[in-house]
Amino acid sequence: MGSMSFLDKLLEGVEVEWKPLGEVAEIKTGQAVSKNMISENQGTYPVINSGREPLGFINIWNTNNDPLGITSRGAGVGSITWQEGKYFRGNLNYSISIKDKNQLNVRFLYHLLNEIQMEIHSLCTFQGIPALNASNLKPLLIPIPTIEIQQKIVAILDTFTELTAELTSELTSELTARKSQYTYYREKLLSFDENQVEWKTLGEVLTIKNGKDYKSFKVGDIPVYGSGGVMTYIDTPIFEKPSVLIPRKGSLGNLFYVDFPFWTVDTLFWTDINITVVLPKYVYYYLQTQKLADLNMAGGVPSLTQTILNKVKIPIPPLSEQERIVSILDQFDTLTTSITEGLTKEIELRKKQYEYYRDMLLSFPKN
Template identity: 30%
Template sequence: MRSIDEMLQELCPHGVKFKELGTIAELVRGNGMPKSDFTDEGVGCIHYGQIYTHYGTWATEVISHVLEEKAAKLAKVNPGDIIITNTSENLDDVGKAVAWLGSETIVTGGHATVLKVKPSIDSKYLAYWFQSPAFRYEKKRRATGTKVIDVSANKLATVKIPVPPLEVQREIVKALDQFAKLEAELGAELEAEREARHRQYVFYRDKLVSGTVGADYLRLGDVGGFVRGRRFTKNDVVDSGIPSIHYGEIYTTYGTSTDEAVSHVRVELHDQLRYAEPGSVVFAGVGETVEDVGKAVAWLGNEPVATHDDTFVFTSPLNPKYVAYAVQTKDFHRQKERHVSRAKVKRLSAAGLADIKIPVPNLAVQEKIVETLDSFHALVKDIDFELPAEISFRRNQYEHYRDRLLTFKEAVT
């Protein structure tokens, strides 16, 4: 089988012809179609925003529909057509394209242009080329606006596209499809490995904490005390001041423990605030979900840290990291659910927290459990770090290969 380079050498030895987009496709600008027009059934449609948030290079199915009377006023997209975006808040999303390869005619709305390509153009080839650095350079030259970036259909029509022979286009598509498939499969395998590690860690953590032989199950309120923090607002947050922990940071930023606060509040508030001493555990008393409420971080810093009024500071003779691990278990969450008030904002009181029981082995066993879980957690963090790096490497490899295949020597006219 001939390579793409061999085909190019044979079929266009003097280079590839570059043609303006307007000469190889009819450009039809969409109009209208707010998301409020979407229905569960009707005529399939693709909204311009979905092109850079949901779809890839090509699609055979849609995720949205509009009523027939609405569809009649919109731009028609036939099988083999391409939809390309004209407008977005950033340049990367402008000029994103999806080739429609479904069996039915669908529609699209405003801020998008339908490209009805000529028979000499493979739709997927052109959609792939719109991902190349060459096209990014061309659309950047034609872009207008600052807050909202726009590249009009008229300006898109002037972009020069490399047009190798159709059989070469199809071989390029075949190669890129295969590479994209391999990249997706590898990403799925790595993600599955990550999920398996996390499930294994959760199982091991719960078994280690809950399966401690000879441990008494005691109410948190019987082994320690809870003190609510004091209020501070976003306006009180400063770059440098009193170290502080906000309730939202407990489930968005911190892990099981920390020895450094990520935010600070004004020093003028010093006497008005309440603090967690080193060795305390800070619980979130408020959250958007039941899962977030009751999450905790062990404070291991060298100085007191100010705590928000939607947090509770737990002080006890227990190992603080052991407590923070124990309140991550399924058993803790099962008990917690009985005490969470389920309004729009989920809340958990100090009394509710105090009523929850955890296994309390002796201090030496607590320390051993913490040491073991710290080691296991480090392994999980390693794969969390390695996975994005590996996926990024594979994506960069794919993009390099794609860009090489879509770069041509231009024929001298």
């Protein structure tokens, strides 16, 4: 309630003037740029073009201390961009340059344009390549309270964005540390000398099977896996026991472990594992340490064959040792998954909090 009364007080009696965006800011298109140009002129200056993130980094710049922009074409059309310092603005990004900084705070305008994102999107055309014409953008009416009020609003909203950035950095660092720790112990636990344990080939401990087409089945609750993950759900499993799924084509290192009924398409192998010799989860963890992409024999789309995979050697310690290794690695996996989920939830919470206050602070009544 304290925050509410403060905000009400902040906005109480504020005089707001509405003006067209083109009257208070200069809207210009950046310069032509291409991936080929970037690759031939690599440097440290970000290239801001059709997305929120840099297209790349180049050795020349055409913009300095003019951070605000709006994407003019492509899938991200109408997105608001912010890039401080020197950078290269591409031809798919409009500069939104404040004409009188005593009248309009650029950071206030950034928050405001994000608040009216839907209104900006309504000005875009989506026939063919999505586009936003400057002639449609210039008449867009924006509220302009006093510069003092703008500065106070910016201070509040920037606090939320800074807190989110700090939280993201902290949790990302924690996640990176845990993943490094997990990788270290996985490598340590699964590294065996040639004479320390028995070694077998995959072909000796499991049978590799091809996936099949699923389209003749009805919709159900059985997941259908492709090399990118779950594609859909059907009513019939191809296998019901624990298995390691290995990509046949595409992202060759993208392994899956499943311990429930499933189906796989033809871009993904599934395995029938001899559990009297080796634990399926142990196979999964061990294969994660192997660079399967290096076994690619194709010139085009990366691919693996059963013949190649069957020759891959795997150490086979006693089942009790396999269980110990799996138990330790499961704990690390659970921990990293928990941090990842927590990071996502916290960022989403902060984002909603920011949007709530942004909506409250920037919803000015039109006269």
